Amino acid sequence: MNRTFDPVSLRLFIAVCEEGNIARAATREALVASAVSKRMALLEAELGMPLLLRGRRGIEPTPAGQTLLRQAREILNLMARVHAELSAFTQGVVGNVRIVASVSALALGVPRDVAAFLESHARLHVSLTERVGKEVVREVREGTADLGVVWDAVGTGDLATLPYRGDRLGVLMPLSHPLAARRSVSFAQALPHPAVSVAPGGLLDELVRRQAGLLGASWAPRMEVASFEAAEHIVAAGLGVAIVPIGATGNGGGTLVCKPLKDAWARRQLVIVSRSEPWLSAPARAVRQHLADVAR
Incomplete structure (x- = not known):
């Protein structure tokens, strides 16, 4: 059966999983705990399966809940990117790319290379944020960042990689x-x-x-x-x-x-990490290719 997921319920589900507690999730989302608890119960009833385990250490997602958590993050991140890119048209900016990079990558040329790219792509907006290596991979995998630049010793799993600078x-x-x-x-x-x-x-x-x-x-x-x-x-x-x-x-x-x-x-070798092609916008692909080209 086809189901339509409510973005609010998905956001609350993510908050509960990340906080491990209904009350903290409610505070984070500026709601009362009973409203969050009711949303979770309705979500489980609609799907016909338990999504959360309540134990001594707090609330944890079930195996089905872990799958929903991963997909919920992707859905909300995709919606946010769509909104950001469409909003950019009203500001005269065509496309947004978010890059996260380790401190080493920032020190070894990422800001300079991004600046060179923007000289010929003035209508794009590129944000650059410092993160530690494992956070770079996590944010790219979860879709909160389009590209990451990090030391290749970090486990990148199934993410796509291109060589950057050594x-x-x-x-x-x-x-x-x-x-x-x-x-x-x-x-x-x-x-x-x-x-x-x-x-x-x-x-x-x-x-x-x-x-x-x-x-x-x-x-x-x-x-x-x-x-x-x-x-x-x-x-x-x-x-x-x-x-x-x-x-x-x-x-x-x-x-x-x-x-x-x-x-x-x-x-050491730094690499550019990204998700697979279907998840990358055209601006993100252009920035990724530019970084790989100038490093080569």
């Missing part, structure tokens, strides 16, 4: 540092020195900790910062060295140098 990790240090005179540095040589960790818990941090473990050492940075820019300031103050992508930071006004890491794992 990069290499280096050791950022003051010019006065004992290792600064070397042409390149091995990770083993850098390990004994006080260090600064960038974006703790992120892919780069995980990689560095794993490589330290393989060398039988622990990665115990003196300080943790959220961005490469912050790391540059900390390193310039002489508080430690930082493992960063070469080119992601400046030279601290001539006081810093970034020496390439010799280790094979220090070479």
Whole structure:
């Protein structure tokens, strides 16, 4: 039987699944809890199957609910994109493309490449948002972003990928540092020195900790910062060295140098991720192709 899904019910269902609680979902959507609960009961009755499990840890979707959750996100995201693109015509802008990118990708050229694209496509609107690697993949998969640019070490699953730019990790240090005179540095040589960790818990941090473990050492940075820019300031103050992508930071006004890491794992490949062709708008395909072309 063909069924027509109410967008409001789908939005509330997503909120309940994400919050794991009727009351929190109601607060998030500015409704009373009883109204949300009634909507969920009606949705289950219309479909003739349980969609939510209520347990000690809160509310979780059943297997059928997980399928509906995935499809509901796609439906609402598609509706939002249709609305955004049609609204853009009234503003003289033809097409909207949302890109999410990791901090490394932003540091290594995505903003510059997008700007070059817009020079010849002035009627398009492109938004660019920073996300950590796993969030980049999640937002592209769920359709809240059209394109993502991320390190290929992130599991991209069934998403389409195109090569973007390659990069290499280096050791950022003051010019006065004992290792600064070397042409390149091995990770083993850098390990004994006080260090600064960038974006703790992120892919780069995980990689560095794993490589330290393989060398039988622990990665115990003196300080943790959220961005490469912050790391540059900390390193310039002489508080430690930082493992960063070469080119992601400046030279601290001539006081810093970034020496390439010799280790094979220090070479990385960034990729452009997207959903399959039927889900990509023509503007998104054009931006994706431009990014791939300029990187190549």
